[in-house]
Amino acid sequence: MKTIAYFDASHDFPEEILMAAGFVPYKIFGDVHKSNEPADRYLQAFFCPAARSFLTEALARSGEWDGIVIAQGCNSTNRHHDVWKRHVTTPFLYWFNGPSKDDAIALRFMKTECWRLIDALDRQFRTPVTPEKLAEANRESNAIKRKLQALSKLRGEKDITNREYLDILIKSMQMPKKEVSAEIDSLIKKVDARGPFPSNKKKMLLTGSDVTYPELMDQLDEVGFRIVRDDLSVGERYFATLIPEEGDPLEALARYYLTIPKPSTKVGVRKRIQYLEQALSESGLDTVVSQNLKFCEPFAYDAPLVNGELKDKGYRVLHLEREFTPGPDNQLINRLSAFSEML
Amino acid sequence: MNSKNNESRIENEQIRINTLPHARSIKWPMLWYLFVGQLYTLLPWKKTAWTCAGFPIELLWGFDIFPLHPENMATVAAAQKQSQRLIEHAESMGYSRDLCSYCKTNLGAVDTGIKTTLGGIAKPDIITCTNTICDTHWKWFQIQAERLKVPFFMFDCPKIVSGTDERTIEGYINYMVEQFYEFFEFVKKHTGRELNIEKMIRASDDSELMSSIWRDIYECRKRVPSPYSSAETSASFFPLVVLPGKKVGIKFFEKIRGDIRKRVERGEGTLSIGTERYRILFEGIPFWYRMRFMYDLARYRAVVTYEPYTYSFAPPKPISKNYSESLREVARIMMDLPYSYNLEKRIQYFEQAIKDYSIDGVVLHENLSCRPSSTGMIDLKNAIQDDLGIPVLIIQCDMNDPRAYSEAQMKTRIESFIELMEKNRHG
Ligand code: SF4
Numbered sequence A: 001m002k003t004i005a006y007f008d009a010s011h012d013f014p015e016e017i018l019m020a021a022g023f024v025p026y027k028i029f030g031d032v033h034k035s036n037e038p039a040d041r042y043l044q045a046f047f048c049p050a051a052r053s054f055l056t057e058a059l060a061r062s063g064e065w066d067g068i069v070i071a072q073g074c075n076s077t078n079r080h081h082d083v084w085k086r087h088v089t090t091p092f093l094y095w096f097n098g099p100s101k102d103d104a105i106a107l108r109f110m111k112t113e114c115w116r117l118i119d120a121l122d123r124q125f126r127t128p129v130t131p132e133k134l135a136e137a138n139r140e141s142n143a144i145k146r147k148l149q150a151l152s153k154l155r156g157e158k159d160i161t162n163r164e165y166l167d168i169l170i171k172s173m174q175m176p177k178k179e180v181s182a183e184i185d186s187l188i189k190k191v192d193a194r195g196p197f198p199s200n201k202k203k204m205l206l207t208g209s210d211v212t213y214p215e216l217m218d219q220l221d222e223v224g225f226r227i228v229r230d231d232l233s234v235g236e237r238y239f240a241t242l243i244p245e246e247g248d249p250l251e252a253l254a255r256y257y258l259t260i261p262k263p264s265t266k267v268g269v270r271k272r273i274q275y276l277e278q279a280l281s282e283s284g285l286d287t288v289v290s291q292n293l294k295f296c297e298p299f300a301y302d303a304p305l306v307n308g309e310l311k312d313k314g315y316r317v318l319h320l321e322r323e324f325t326p327g328p329d330n331q332l333i334n335r336l337s338a339f340s341e342m343l
Numbered sequence B: 001m002n003s004k005n006n007e008s009r010i011e012n013e014q015i016r017i018n019t020l021p022h023a024r025s026i027k028w029p030m031l032w033y034l035f036v037g038q039l040y041t042l043l044p045w046k047k048t049a050w051t052c053a054g055f056p057i058e059l060l061w062g063f064d065i066f067p068l069h070p071e072n073m074a075t076v077a078a079a080q081k082q083s084q085r086l087i088e089h090a091e092s093m094g095y096s097r098d099l100c101s102y103c104k105t106n107l108g109a110v111d112t113g114i115k116t117t118l119g120g121i122a123k124p125d126i127i128t129c130t131n132t133i134c135d136t137h138w139k140w141f142q143i144q145a146e147r148l149k150v151p152f153f154m155f156d157c158p159k160i161v162s163g164t165d166e167r168t169i170e171g172y173i174n175y176m177v178e179q180f181y182e183f184f185e186f187v188k189k190h191t192g193r194e195l196n197i198e199k200m201i202r203a204s205d206d207s208e209l210m211s212s213i214w215r216d217i218y219e220c221r222k223r224v225p226s227p228y229s230s231a232e233t234s235a236s237f238f239p240l241v242v243l244p245g246k247k248v249g250i251k252f253f254e255k256i257r258g259d260i261r262k263r264v265e266r267g268e269g270t271l272s273i274g275t276e277r278y279r280i281l282f283e284g285i286p287f288w289y290r291m292r293f294m295y296d297l298a299r300y301r302a303v304v305t306y307e308p309y310t311y312s313f314a315p316p317k318p319i320s321k322n323y324s325e326s327l328r329e330v331a332r333i334m335m336d337l338p339y340s341y342n343l344e345k346r347i348q349y350f351e352q353a354i355k356d357y358s359i360d361g362v363v364l365h366e367n368l369s370c371r372p373s374s375t376g377m378i379d380l381k382n383a384i385q386d387d388l389g390i391p392v393l394i395i396q397c398d399m400n401d402p403r404a405y406s407e408a409q410m411k412t413r414i415e416s417f418i419e420l421m422e423k424n425r426h427g
């Protein structure tokens, strides 16, 4: 099947348009196990290491993809586009400028941007997107989201490792939706058959920069933390809400992307705090691990304010800055262990 | 090459920048700015706004709202040797060492309540910004709006990446224009002010007058020897940032232009006759806590004759246009500032400036505080070297955080760069 890869700082890019045009959307996550040396020839070491890893992957694999879309999100997407344009070989490099706000004006702009993408795909690949095809893609996307919601609910009740949760999310954003749908079903089945939530684990909510590799999830598990809620894009933000299935599908899609739980890359820190408070209170949690990837500025700017408010409300919050590495980060593990003991 | 034997690159303590007779007059616009800003803050019926680089300040004048500039005040803190302690204070509040030092200087300044003359800033009535240049501007202003409980508005500027076609840009402009009307509503709601269109257009016309004087000054800088260098522009451009179009700034620029024209007539430069040897383009924000850096270059007979940073505050502004045409043009300028130029345009822009200003070498300040302006720098360096065959030096530092500056390392790097320019001169 034809694949279009995309670089998305959060959950900003309407992959459903690619699905409606007959492509498999593939979200680029890079590879933490590989050196960033190829990207470092063009991007300095004090830039977001995840974004550098995405470029490294694109330099190596762009030949396997029919095109690449970069969606407006943070300074990495916005400024690195031009570096990709100079160095990544692809027949189709497209800039999708989704809005940073979520009001009525932004909604109109989002719709225009969606139309522009549909038009560009059609001109490049002769793949017209009809309202019917888009409605179908929205439904298919919702079906995955519903299954992920069901799986997510089990996180507080059953024994699902942090790695399993991240793995299935990554697959949901990289594999053909039909295949991933079967994988989620089988994971839910497997989990259902397992025992209850392990008594030696502590439940917590994870917030901050997106986690794109499972080793960090393992480290959390090893120190005894289970993520039962989160507000990550490779997490709840991806499935917390559904695309409205009635009315104009394009309008519905645009509306959906503007109303999902807020990441730090979008205006509206108040809404982000509200989502976190709601998630904590509805699941009876009182523990938050907030982390940001080194050089990931949007989340680093938010952290003191967001964490401060949560602490003021009585939640126990640990904030960590982490490196982009699969190896054990001793400093991180020590801080997590100390926090765990304190609980 | 043995440095001691090469007269051209020996550091010579005697060679100095000859400052312009009216250089010190900069204090008047600065005092005016601080005094009037204070007045607007104290008088209950007057209104103020925090705003950032890239924001069309003429709009605020149209509402009779005084613009307060956290970035500018952060530079004042650095010049007054206060920035490090304010930055460290912000870090103790939980802000990462890797974040922009302007932002942290401001967070520290507000939290410690430091005096305006040392880089402090008053609480405004509204906070306005754009995301055209960087994430920092809006993330920082949003945080402060929350902390200070002040209404916040951000212009969401689409990004004109390399290859964006005109039709798409027109669509982006439509989005921006809609936001202007939203902004007018926002201002009315939170300050009770309505836009006085005539006042705004007048402010824009005056602003263009001020910018055009600055551009004249830049024309003169093309002359060899250069009559004016970044040692002076780094201070004198402030009226363009904080007081665009204000008479007090225009008068100052007229005096400076007069001084420069006299110099040009006499064939003199900012260095004594026969001394200028290397003409440098400096990209990036200067080191505000170490302004001597620009003066010290003179010791190597080097003069910074062009810096996109100070030039970028003087884009041609829409004049005598009707209201809606003006708004469309302002929208375009906001999205397409030299500081947010896409890489393809940035390379063209630099290469043209290098030719126009007879540049021998380029220094790129890779700013640890400023990832957006540092992005693409490696490509920029390679393109300039390949296309024009002149040396390009990347120096990693920070504009407001003195902890990033190493005297010895800087000296070594500058000296080898001078050596490279000298070699290049001899083919
Ligand atoms: S990790 Fe942060 S800086 Fe990096 S791409 Fe994602 S949002 Fe942007």
Ligand code: SF4
Binding pocket: B071, B100, B101, B102, B103, B133, B134, B135, B136, B137, B285, B369, B370, B371, B372, B373
């Ligand atoms: S220095 Fe760079 S990151 Fe900081 S405010 Fe200025 S443009 Fe933004």
